Amino acid sequence: MFRGWSTVLFAGALLLFARGMVSESAPKPPNAQALTPAPSATLNAPLSTRVVAYTIDAKLNTNSHSIDATETLVYKNLTGQPQQSFPFHLYLNAFQPQSTLMTEVRMGGVRGVGSDSSWNEKNRSSITVAKLEVDGAGDLTDKMQFIQPDDHNTNDHTVFQVTLPKPVAPGASVEFHMTFHDELPEVLYRTGYKRDFYMIGQWFPKVGVWWKNAWNCHQFHADSEFFADFGTFDVNLTVPQDETLGAAGDLLSSVNNPDGTKTAKFHSEDVHDFSWTASPDYTVVEDSWTGSAGPVKIHVLMSPGNMKSAPRYVQALKGTLAWYDRNIGPYPYDRVTVIDPPHGAENAGGMEYPTLITAGTTWYMPKGVLAPEDVVNHEFGHQYWYGMVATNEFEEAWLDEGINSYVEAKSMAAIYGENTSIINFPFATASEAQLLRIEYISLPDTDPITRFSWKFISDNAYGGVTYGKTGTVLLTLEKVIGEKTMLAALHEYFLRYRFKHPTGEDFLRTIEDVSHQDLKWYFDQAVYGTNILDYDIWDAHSDRLNWWEKEASRKKTNDEIYRTYVTVHRKGDFVFPVDLLVKFEDGSTATEHWDGRDRWVRYTYDRKTKVASAQIDPGNQVLLDRNFFNNSYVVDGDNRPVHKLENMWVFASEWISQFLAWVS
Amino acid sequence: MPSAARPKTFAGGAGLVWRWQRILCWIFIVNLVLAHFAVRGLVDRVTPALAHSLASQRLVSGFDLNAIMELSVQPDSPLEAPGPVVFHYSVIFAIFMIFSTGGILATYVFDTKPTTTAFFEACGHHFWRFIRLLVYMALSFIPIGILVAICSPIYNSIDAKSNSPYSAAYFSGAASLIVLLLLIVLRLWFDMAQIIAVADDETRMHRALRRAASLLRHNFGSLLWLYLRISLLAWIFCGLGLYLWVYHLSPFSTTIAFLLTQLVLIFWIATRLWQRASEALWYRQYQAAGVPEPTYSPSPTPAPVPYSTAMN
Numbered sequence: 001m002f003r004g005w006s007t008v009l010f011a012g013a014l015l016l017f018a019r020g021m022v023s024e025s026a027p028k029p030p031n032a033q034a035l036t037p038a039p040s041a042t043l044n045a046p047l048s049t050r051v052v053a054y055t056i057d058a059k060l061n062t063n064s065h066s067i068d069a070t071e072t073l074v075y076k077n078l079t080g081q082p083q084q085s086f087p088f089h090l091y092l093n094a095f096q097p098q099s100t101l102m103t104e105v106r107m108g109g110v111r112g113v114g115s116d117s118s119w120n121e122k123n124r125s126s127i128t129v130a131k132l133e134v135d136g137a138g139d140l141t142d143k144m145q146f147i148q149p150d151d152h153n154t155n156d157h158t159v160f161q162v163t164l165p166k167p168v169a170p171g172a173s174v175e176f177h178m179t180f181h182d183e184l185p186e187v188l189y190r191t192g193y194k195r196d197f198y199m200i201g202q203w204f205p206k207v208g209v210w211w212k213n214a215w216n217c218h219q220f221h222a223d224s225e226f227f228a229d230f231g232t233f234d235v236n237l238t239v240p241q242d243e244t245l246g247a248a249g250d251l252l253s254s255v256n257n258p259d260g261t262k263t264a265k266f267h268s269e270d271v272h273d274f275s276w277t278a279s280p281d282y283t284v285v286e287d288s289w290t291g292s293a294g295p296v297k298i299h300v301l302m303s304p305g306n307m308k309s310a311p312r313y314v315q316a317l318k319g320t321l322a323w324y325d326r327n328i329g330p331y332p333y334d335r336v337t338v339i340d341p342p343h344g345a346e347n348a349g350g351m352e353y354p355t356l357i358t359a360g361t362t363w364y365m366p367k368g369v370l371a372p373e374d375v376v377n378h379e380f381g382h383q384y385w386y387g388m389v390a391t392n393e394f395e396e397a398w399l400d401e402g403i404n405s406y407v408e409a410k411s412m413a414a415i416y417g418e419n420t421s422i423i424n425f426p427f428a429t430a431s432e433a434q435l436l437r438i439e440y441i442s443l444p445d446t447d448p449i450t451r452f453s454w455k456f457i458s459d460n461a462y463g464g465v466t467y468g469k470t471g472t473v474l475l476t477l478e479k480v481i482g483e484k485t486m487l488a489a490l491h492e493y494f495l496r497y498r499f500k501h502p503t504g505e506d507f508l509r510t511i512e513d514v515s516h517q518d519l520k521w522y523f524d525q526a527v528y529g530t531n532i533l534d535y536d537i538w539d540a541h542s543d544r545l546n547w548w549e550k551e552a553s554r555k556k557t558n559d560e561i562y563r564t565y566v567t568v569h570r571k572g573d574f575v576f577p578v579d580l581l582v583k584f585e586d587g588s589t590a591t592e593h594w595d596g597r598d599r600w601v602r603y604t605y606d607r608k609t610k611v612a613s614a615q616i617d618p619g620n621q622v623l624l625d626r627n628f629f630n631n632s633y634v635v636d637g638d639n640r641p642v643h644k645l646e647n648m649w650v651f652a653s654e655w656i657s658q659f660l661a662w663v664s
Numbered sequence: 665m666p667s668a669a670r671p672k673t674f675a676g677g678a679g680l681v682w683r684w685q686r687i688l689c690w691i692f693i694v695n696l697v698l699a700h701f702a703v704r705g706l707v708d709r710v711t712p713a714l715a716h717s718l719a720s721q722r723l724v725s726g727f728d729l730n731a732i733m734e735l736s737v738q739p740d741s742p743l744e745a746p747g748p749v750v751f752h753y754s755v756i757f758a759i760f761m762i763f764s765t766g767g768i769l770a771t772y773v774f775d776t777k778p779t780t781t782a783f784f785e786a787c788g789h790h791f792w793r794f795i796r797l798l799v800y801m802a803l804s805f806i807p808i809g810i811l812v813a814i815c816s817p818i819y820n821s822i823d824a825k826s827n828s829p830y831s832a833a834y835f836s837g838a839a840s841l842i843v844l845l846l847l848i849v850l851r852l853w854f855d856m857a858q859i860i861a862v863a864d865d866e867t868r869m870h871r872a873l874r875r876a877a878s879l880l881r882h883n884f885g886s887l888l889w890l891y892l893r894i895s896l897l898a899w900i901f902c903g904l905g906l907y908l909w910v911y912h913l914s915p916f917s918t919t920i921a922f923l924l925t926q927l928v929l930i931f932w933i934a935t936r937l938w939q940r941a942s943e944a945l946w947y948r949q950y951q952a953a954g955v956p957e958p959t960y961s962p963s964p965t966p967a968p969v970p971y972s973t974a975m976n
Contacts, residue, residue, distance in 0.1 A: 195827055281827050305829040343829035363829045423729055427910045434730035442737040615718055627738055628719040637715035641723040643918040645714075646707050651925040653699035653750045657757035658932060662851065663805075664758045664798055 001190070001225060001351055001401070047270040047332055048499035051076055052231030056204055059238040059261070060278060065193045067182040071204055074175050075168075079210040082167035086176075087147065087217035088160050091202035092127035094220035095185045098155035100148070104222035108459045125185035125192065129160070129205055135175040137165050150219045150454070158220040159208075178205055187345040190358070194345035197303065201275040201353060202226065211392065211501060218394040221454035223462040225386075225393035225400070228272040230499055238263045239278050246301045246337050247276035248356035270332075270499060271354035272390055277301065277339050285310045289318050293330035296321065303342035309361035309372045313338050316373035319415040320380045327487050328384055328407070329494045336383070338376060350375050352382030368425040370416060374432065377415075378408045388498040396504050397453040397462075398527075402470020403507070407490070409433040409471055433475055433623065439468025441626045445530040449473065450504060472623045473526040479621035480522065481515040489514040525574050526624065532572035535616045536630035538600060539567040540582075542610035564605040566614045570596055572626065581618040584609040611635060673890055673949065677942025680772050681934055687768055688937055692930050694760055702753035709742040710735070726915045762798060766790030768937070769862040772944035786862070793861050796869040801854050808846055815839040852891050853880050855940065859947050879950075890942050898935035902928055 053076075058069035077083050094101035097119050105117075132141045146157045168174045182203050185192040191201040208217025209229050216227060233249060241262045245251075249266030256262045268274060285300040298317060302310050317338060321331060339358040341348040349360030357379035361372040381404040385391070391399035409432040412421035423430035443464040446457045456462040478486040493510040496502075508523050525531045545561040566582050580592040586609040594601050605611075615632035617625060625631060681688060713735065714720035722728035736743040770786040771778055778786070819839070823832035856876035857869065866872040880887060905928035913921055 195825070304827050342827060343832075344824060363833070419728070427915075428727040428729050430729040430733075434728075434734070438730060438733045438737055441734065613718065620719075628734065629713050629717045629738075632716075632718035634716050634718060638720070638724070639711070639715055640916070640918050641714045641720040642707060642711050644723055644727075644921070645710060646703060647918060647922045647925060649703040649706060649750075650696070650699045651929070653702045653753065654695050654929050656750055657695055657698060657754040658929075658936075660754045660758040661761040662936070663847075664762060664801070 048230035049078065050231045050270070051078055051229035052207060052272075053234075054204070054231065054274065055234045056274075057236045057238075058204075060198065060200075060240075060243075062196065062198075062240055062243075065184045065198075067184065067200070067203065069180055069182070069204065071178045071180065072175065073178070073205075073207060074173050075207055076173045077168045077170055080170055082169055083210070084167040085161055085163045085215075086174075087149075087208040087215050088162070089202070089206045089208065089217060089220070089226075090127045090129070090158050090160060091206075091220045091226075092125045092182055092184075092191075093157040095123055095125040095188055096155075096157075097124075098153075099158065100151055100153045100156040100219045101158070101189075101222050103153065104454065108222070120186070122186035123188045123192075124183070125188075126183045127180055127203070127205070128183075129178050129180045131177075131179040132162060133177040134162075134164055135177070140164070148219060149217065150221070153219075156219050159217050160205075176207075180205060187341070187348045190348055190351045192345075192348070194342060194348070196281065197277075197279040197342050197345055197348075199275075199277050199339065199341065199345070199348040199358065201351065202273075203275075206273075209392075209501065216392065216394070221394070223397075223456060223459055224453040225397065226273065227390075227392045227394055227501075230270055230272050230390065232269040233267070233271065233274040235266045235268075235274055235276070236263055237266065237276060237278075240280075242280040243278040244280065244282040244284060244301065245276065245278050246282070246299060246339055246356065248274050248337065248353050250335065268355065271387070273353050275353040275356055277356075277358075279303070279342070281342065283307060283310075285314065287314050287318070289321050291321060291325040291331055293325075293332050294334065296331060296333070297335045299335065299337040300340065301337070302340045303345075305343065305363040306340050306361050308363070309340065309359075309365055312361075312372045313340070313359055313376050316376040316415070317380060320377045320411055323411040323414055324381070324384060324407075327410075328491055329498070331383065332388075333383075336380065350379065352379045352386060354387045355383070357382070366425075368423060370412070370422050370424060373416065374408070374412060374422060377412055378404060381407050381411070384494060384498075389494060390499070390501050391503070392501065393453065395452050396450065397466045398449045398470040399502070399504055399507060401466045402449065403474065403490070405436055405467045405471035406474035409436055409475060410487075433471075436468045436471035436475070437623050439464045440472045440624075442468075444469065444626055445532050448530055449527050476526070476622055476624045477511070477519070477522065479619075479623075480519075481511070481517060485515045486511075521575075525576075529574075531574035532626055533574035533576055533622065533624040534570075534572035534626040534630075535576075535578055535596070535622075536569050536571055536627070537566070537614050537616060537633040538569040539565060540611050540614040540633045540635065541565060545606060559608065561606055561608055562610050564607065564611040565602060566605075566611065567600060567602045568594060568614075568616060569600045570598075571630075574624070576622060576624070578616050578622065579618060581615045583612045583614075585612045673942045673946040674893060676945045677894075677938050677940075680775060680941035680945065681937045683775075684771050684777075687764075687771065688930070688934050691761070691764070691933050691937070692926075695757055695929070695933070696926065698753045698757050698760075699750075702750045705749060706743070709744065713742045724916060762794045763787050763791050765794055765858060765940075766862060769859055769940065769944055772941045773859065773863045773948060775948075790858075790862060793867065793869055793872075794858060797854060797857060797861075797873070800869060800873060801850070804850055804854075808843060808850070811846070812839075812843060815843075848891065848895070849880075849888065852887060852943075853877060855891075855943050856880060856887070856947070859940075859944050863944070863947055863951070879947075883950075887943070887946065890946065891939055894935050894939050894942065898932055901931045901935075905931075 053074040055072040056069055058067050060067055075086070093099065096102065129144060131139065132144055133139050140162050144160050144162050147159050147161045148154060148156050149159065164174070184198070184200070187194045187199065191199055191203065206228055208215045209227055218224065235247070235249060237245060237247065238257070238261050239245060241256055241260055245264050247266045248271065249268035252265040252267050254262055254264040281304050282301040285302060287298040289296050289298060298314060300310055300313050317336065324331060333355050335355055337356040339356065341358060341360060343362070346360060349358045351358045357376065359372060359375050359379065365372060382400060385404040385407070386393065386400040393400055412432045416424065419431045420429045421432040422435055443461045446461045447465050449465055449470050453462060453466065456465065474486070489511045492514050493507055496510060497506060504527070508519070508527065512519050542562040542564040545563050564582070566580065568578070568580055575596050577593065577595045580594060580603065582590040582603070582605070584607060588607070588609065590605060592603055613632060613634040617631055620628060719731065722731040732743070735741060764787055766789055767778070767783040767787040771783065819832055819836055822835050826832060853873070853876055856879055857872040860866050860872045860875050861869065905924060909921060909924055913924065
């Protein structure tokens, strides 16, 4: 999920005057079908251990914004032990006033919903399982029981459990048959409708994951995403004939029905979720890209008014595909679909599903604000960190969002430039890596990275730590073990754990394996701890060695010796070795390496020259350092930055005065 | 109004501003000094953080937004919002402008070099009248505020219902233009009322407003065009200045950047004075032409005391 909107919009607002209105010109194709049938979409050799096989028949009712569906789930018991009780997610029940999710939203405000927002009935949604049958056990509808494993909130109905009359043996399969009904919300939290646009995610009863020798099936929380097992999906979607469909699967066929609807059959395999979208207003843009695993079809479904951003999406997607193919590993699927939500449905944007992502733009998006590129890059990255390396987003969100944020900074810099990867105007720039750092330093010490996603002190802390801090921790680690080693470690991590459910320890162990270094000292502080890293130059000055002699009584010679003192101070509790560069007035330099263990260290130099500057971490390598501005001291100050800011503030102040004078 | 007089008001107003450019200089200086004081605290806070730090070079060689954001999110951020202080100094400037408007308009209306004493006497003479006008102006904002309040839900409704984002954007653009036009007409109305107050030493501001409204109604096109022409020049020059500042100025050139921004501001102030001078000239010519006022005959008014003394 993309959470950088506020910062990007803040930066964009600063620069808004630079661009004017754009207009849509691309015509809509007469055939409103997003995907052409893929006859080659055959069942391939499994890439994953397929635990689940879902077959869903769903009909969208556009008048009532609801879905009627039947679901068959074949669950293969690979847990190694008999299983009798099965938990299922009912995510759509989260959008109800007394649910756990909404209770958490009221506490802190999340994803466009403020803590003081009033309840809007249009945002209410539900999923009702009308009937549940199990092969060999009959109708078990009355055996369904809502459970609340996380907070015991009995008003939360996002997880139910059913207990079978007899256990399913290890290695055996069990077949569930469900009839369910979805009432969709007006777009909220990634899913729902807006006018005639539909983004349907987390919409069907989904079984939990047997993980770490227990069922893992958390309630839907304000700050958490999802976790599911790999398998296959065969989904038949019936929608009005004028709808353009996009889905996380290969389109096998599309047949018009006599009642004015059409039924499209989709198949997807080695994925752990299935989402889809429908709108009569989409303009379809198709492209393709070929990587080491073969060709990939690119489908972009553009909403009205946003067509100017379509080439930007495609370029960003191709650049990201190529970067991942080169550095991380092959993209094994034959398609990727990008959904551009219409205006007013922004909360459906910036979200990832297997082989389908939602992006986000506006009709006035300036070229210098790389938000459309960034969101595509980020969400596509999740195809690797969540899609294939399917970590538990409830408990270890840093493994998908954090790693993805790090890779996003790397790949965006590679594609769009080191310092211009998020804002690129002739008069102002900003980089993705620095943006992550700013997210981190705004809330650096409230929670460790490894905290369960809904247990952070606030939504801002969840975002700042999970995305910003993790990204910054990895960017700093890259300076410790080297960029090539870091990328090699990610590549190895991907190869080891694709189509699996690794843990944080698996990730950290892989880095140590590849780097051949014991990094416990770093991980303990950066990943498991909340220590702040902040070094500053406490003092840098030179003094005449024979200071007691008065200036006037001395002969001016070139042999004057100065004693220079440079004191480096560790302000925070994070111990990190740092380099120090001292420059002298005659151009000579001295470098030091300090292990940073003590609270401070003083270096002394006797030279025929005075100190000009002292700088910790001269290459700005340690991005975890909370404050770069106190990392250096220049003896002869430079007031130009101050004057530059002063100019702007004075000018702004003058204009405010002029405005007030005009209206008075 | 005699048509022959019309062209003179535009160029003649500029001539008045040029002739009495000391007014322009003083307004600019007061504005600059107050703005300087408004940001002084912020500059004092930011100087220790930036002046001796190599990291601040990110702001010299370009404008790195990350650097600004980094400063602003520090726990003891030196970039604490200066908003309230700036606003307070802006209010002081606005009061200064209300005070000096009497003297400025007297200078333009009578086009005679005033002594400093006469100028400030005129300022003081009209100050409370203009404060009363300010109260009327604040009341006049109420219907415009209501209009904006009505437009807001309409915008939201269009935005919610329309599949195209342009519908709401067009509505918003049109509504903004209408509101801007209303504000301009309101400003023009009160400008004329202030000129009547000075030229005819009108003591009753509601009467000045009614006479100004009557004048405006019968000469709407010419007065609005007079005002808008100068506004357009101001906007074009400001746009040009900002364009040069943003796209063509070297990021290292703080001095030239300062001079350019201040040049833009001087021109902006000059155009505002140009509008005032043109309106004053227009009214002088209107009176000279002997055209009876459509609805109100001005009561016999004494010559403005301060200036008659100064001029004779």
